[in-house]
Amino acid sequence: MDVCIGTTPVAGLPQKLSLAGNGKRILFIMPSTSTNSIVLSDEEQICSKELPDIIFDIIWCHNAKENVIVIGSEYGEHVYFVDVRDLEVKQVLRLLREQDKMWSRFAILVTPDKKRVAIVSELVFVISNWSGDIIMDQRIMLSDSFRSLDNGKITFYDESNNKHFTYHFL
Numbered sequence: 001m002d003v004c005i006g007t008t009p010v011a012g013l014p015q016k017l018s019l020a021g022n023g024k025r026i027l028f029i030m031p032s033t034s035t036n037s038i039v040l041s042d043e044e045q046i047c048s049k050e051l052p053d054i055i056f057d058i059i060w061c062h063n064a065k066e067n068v069i070v071i072g073s074e075y076g077e078h079v080y081f082v083d084v085r086d087l088e089v090k091q092v093l094r095l096l097r098e099q100d101k102m103w104s105r106f107a108i109l110v111t112p113d114k115k116r117v118a119i120v121s122e123l124v125f126v127i128s129n130w131s132g133d134i135i136m137d138q139r140i141m142l143s144d145s146f147r148s149l150d151n152g153k154i155t156f157y158d159e160s161n162n163k164h165f166t167y168h169f170l
Contacts, residue, residue, distance in 0.1 A: 003114050005061040010054065010073075013038065018064050019069070021151060027069070029058065036042055036076075040069075040087055049087040053078045061108050070117055074106045079119050081132035091132025096124045096139070103142055113151045116169075120146050122128065127169045133147040136169040 008015045008029060017044035019025040026043035036055050041048040055075040062069045068090065081091040098104065098121075109118040115137065119126045125146075127136040143160040155166045 003061060003063050003110050004147055005101045005108065005110065006059075008060070010038070010056060010057045012060060017060075017062070019064065019084060027084060032067070033073060040071075040082060040089065045131065047087045049082065050080075051078075051080050051089075053060050059090050059106060059108050061077060063110075065114075068130045070119075070130075070132075071107055072106065072108060072119070075101060075104060077127075081128075081130070091128075093119065093126060093128070093134070095119065095126070098122045098142065105146075107146065109152050111149060115151070118149050118154060125156075125167075127154065132161055136167065138167055 006120055014028055014030040015120040017027045019027055028041045030039045030041060034041050034048050037050055037052040037053045039048050039050050053076040054073040060069055060071040067084050069082050069084050072077060077097050079093045080089055082089050103122045105118045105122040117128050124139050124141055126134055128134050140156060144156040144158050146154040147157050152170060153166050153168045155164055157164050
């Protein structure tokens, strides 16, 4: 499988991820000595990278062709694009988040053609490529709920006025 998506509770760390692709890659997610951060490490523990602002649940997706893992946290404000070969952070995106955690929504999704990543929070969605370059950054309302993601569009439903909103991107 070229792309895989998963979640891991921080309380359940350490976690071993088997990442498919050219030469099966094993990646470890471990708790850090710092508060609200994790450490990514390769199987041999030759290289590692600490990622701050990882709170509660870890949400990630991996693209074997691009050798990239996109990783964030349910309550965090940052999403990291990490090259799994050398654990170099390619890009860090900061997301607008609601302070009241009861509204928290966070997802990392992949378009069906596997060319783009969609990151959805309760206040914003971002469409990017696997390098983390932003294609679209759009503010949404708390009443907007995600409905669908296609290769060139993303759709939300506004529960306050019963309307669908579709945003097109290329």
